[in-house]
Amino acid sequence: MTPITAKVLIVEDDRYISKMYQLKLSLDGMDVQVADNGRIGVEKIKEFKPDIILLDVLMPELDGYEVLKIIKAEPESKDIPVLILSNLGQEDHIQKGMQLGATGYIVKSQYTPSKVVEKIKQVLGDGSKPENPKTEEDIPL
Numbered sequence: 001m002t003p004i005t006a007k008v009l010i011v012e013d014d015r016y017i018s019k020m021y022q023l024k025l026s027l028d029g030m031d032v033q034v035a036d037n038g039r040i041g042v043e044k045i046k047e048f049k050p051d052i053i054l055l056d057v058l059m060p061e062l063d064g065y066e067v068l069k070i071i072k073a074e075p076e077s078k079d080i081p082v083l084i085l086s087n088l089g090q091e092d093h094i095q096k097g098m099q100l101g102a103t104g105y106i107v108k109s110q111y112t113p114s115k116v117v118e119k120i121k122q123v124l125g126d127g128s129k130p131e132n133p134k135t136e137e138d139i140p141l
Contacts, residue, residue, distance in 0.1 A: 002088055006024050006051045006052060007033075007048060008031070008032045008033075009034075009035065010034045010035070011037075011044075011055045011056060012018065012034065012059070012085065013036050013055070014103070017056075018034045020088045024113040024114070037060045038060075038063060039061040040090055040128055041062075042071075047135065050079070050080060052083065053071070053081070053082045054116070055102075056085055057088050057093065069103045078101075079117045081123045083105065083116075083119060084097040084102045085116070086106070086108060103123055104123065
């Protein structure tokens with residue numbers, strides 16, 4: 001499969017996780033920047049103008065839900081797809097993220113970095129969403 005050129009912003013306070021995803025996505029030909037808290041993430045969105053955002057929920061300064069609200073309220077960022085990448089996998093967390101405008105919700109422990117790359121390519125490629133999600137694997141992206 002040919003690498004796609006995409007600008008990806010990772011908003012994640014765990015440096016080990018952000019570096020791991022930065023390396024994997026860069027190896028797949030993507031232009032990647034990292035923000036280690038929500039406030040920096042909001043600033044980088046304006047500067048970097050990413051094609052897609054990977055967004056953690058539990059972060060200092062601004063949590064992922066607050067960042068998502070800001071992204072979706074701004075005309076220049078409201079159409080950028082956001083994949084929440086979190087350890088929080090309870091149904092209420094997933095629903096909250098989706099209601100706030102996330103394109104998809106990925107539970108970190110259930111996805112390898114390669115699977116996350118596949119999800120990014122799926123969202124940037126055709127943006128298709130299952131009609132009626134039935135399993136965690138079918139949660140809209």
